[in-house]
Amino acid sequence: MALLALEAVQTDIGQFHILQDVSLAVPEGGVTVLLGRNGAGKTTTLKTIMGLTPAKAGAVTFRGSDIARMAPHQIARLGLGYVPEDRGVFTQLSVEENLRVAARGRDLRRKDRRLDKVFELFPDLRTAWKRRAGNLSGGQQQMLAVARGLINENALLLIDEPSKGLAPVVVEHLAAALRQIAKQATVLLVEQNFALAAAIGDHYSIIDDGRTVRQGEMTDLIKDAELKQKYLGVAS
Ligand SMILES: Nc1ncnc2c1ncn2[C@@H]1O[C@H](COP(=O)(O)OP(=O)(O)O)[C@@H](O)[C@H]1O
Ligand SMILES: [Mg+2]
Incomplete structure (x- = not known):
C-alpha cells in the first residue's frame, strides 16, 4: 500500500478547474518527484x-x-509536513x-533530538540561531x-521547488540534505531542475495541464528522451 495516494483528484480554485484528474501513488520511503511545466498544477496538488x-x-x-475532507491542521497532525514554494x-x-x-507543542525532549538532526543537516542554522530569518541568505532561508518541516516527527514531507533561485553549490548541499532526510521520512518533491530531480528522485x-500523464521509476524516466522532451522540455 502506498503511504499517500491520490485518485482522480479534481480541484477548483474559484471558478477555475485547476486539477482535472490527478492520480499519484507515493510509496513509503525515498523521494518521489512531481514534475511538469510551469502552471501544470504541481503546487495545487501539494495544497490539495x-x-x-x-x-x-x-x-x-x-x-x-x-x-480529503479534513482541515489542514488535522492533516498536518497526521504527520504531513509542508514546505511551501x-x-x-x-x-x-x-x-x-x-x-x-x-x-x-508536544514532547519537547523529542523536539530537542529533532533539533540535533536539524543542526547536523544544516550547520548554518546553529550559527544563525538568534539571527532574524529575513537577514539570512536565500539558501539559509530555504534550509530553515x-x-x-523536520522539527516535527513527520512521516511525509511535501517540498515545493526548494532549489528555485539558489546558487549551484547551495543546491548541492540541499540535495544531499534531502537524500539524508529521505532515509527516515518519505519526501514528495516538486522540482523543475531535472538534473536535481534525476539525482535525488527514486x-x-x-502532471500536465492538471492531469497526471505518467508515473514510475526515475531510472526509467531518465532513459525516456521522448517523455522528457514532451512534458518537461528537457533536450536529449
Ligand atoms: N489562486 C489562483 N487563482 C487562479 N488560478 C490559479 C490560482 N493558483 C493557481 N492558479 C492556476 O492554476 C494552474 C496551476 O498552478 P500551480 O499549481 O501553481 O502550477 P505549478 O506549481 O505546476 O506551476 C496555473 O494555470 C495557475 O495559473
Ligand atoms: Mg508551483
Missing part, C-alpha cells in the same frame, strides 16, 4: 494534499485513510523563533523552511 485547496472530487488517502518563513522572527512556532510523477 494538505487541505489548503481541498479536492472537490476524487480520493486522497494517507496510510489508507481518507483525508514561497518558503513561509517569518522574516521578522529569529531562526529559533521560527522553529518554535513550527513545532507542534525545510527545518520547519520515483516520478508527471
Whole structure:
C-alpha cells in the first residue's frame, strides 16, 4: 500500500478547474518527484494534499485513510509536513523563533533530538540561531523552511521547488540534505531542475495541464528522451 495516494483528484480554485484528474501513488520511503511545466498544477496538488485547496472530487488517502475532507491542521497532525514554494518563513522572527512556532507543542525532549538532526543537516542554522530569518541568505532561508518541516516527527514531507533561485553549490548541499532526510521520512518533491530531480528522485510523477500523464521509476524516466522532451522540455 502506498503511504499517500491520490485518485482522480479534481480541484477548483474559484471558478477555475485547476486539477482535472490527478492520480499519484507515493510509496513509503525515498523521494518521489512531481514534475511538469510551469502552471501544470504541481503546487495545487501539494495544497490539495494538505487541505489548503481541498479536492472537490476524487480520493486522497494517507496510510489508507481518507483525508480529503479534513482541515489542514488535522492533516498536518497526521504527520504531513509542508514546505511551501514561497518558503513561509517569518522574516521578522529569529531562526529559533521560527522553529518554535513550527513545532507542534508536544514532547519537547523529542523536539530537542529533532533539533540535533536539524543542526547536523544544516550547520548554518546553529550559527544563525538568534539571527532574524529575513537577514539570512536565500539558501539559509530555504534550509530553515525545510527545518520547519523536520522539527516535527513527520512521516511525509511535501517540498515545493526548494532549489528555485539558489546558487549551484547551495543546491548541492540541499540535495544531499534531502537524500539524508529521505532515509527516515518519505519526501514528495516538486522540482523543475531535472538534473536535481534525476539525482535525488527514486520515483516520478508527471502532471500536465492538471492531469497526471505518467508515473514510475526515475531510472526509467531518465532513459525516456521522448517523455522528457514532451512534458518537461528537457533536450536529449
Ligand atoms: N489562486 C489562483 N487563482 C487562479 N488560478 C490559479 C490560482 N493558483 C493557481 N492558479 C492556476 O492554476 C494552474 C496551476 O498552478 P500551480 O499549481 O501553481 O502550477 P505549478 O506549481 O505546476 O506551476 C496555473 O494555470 C495557475 O495559473
Ligand atoms: Mg508551483
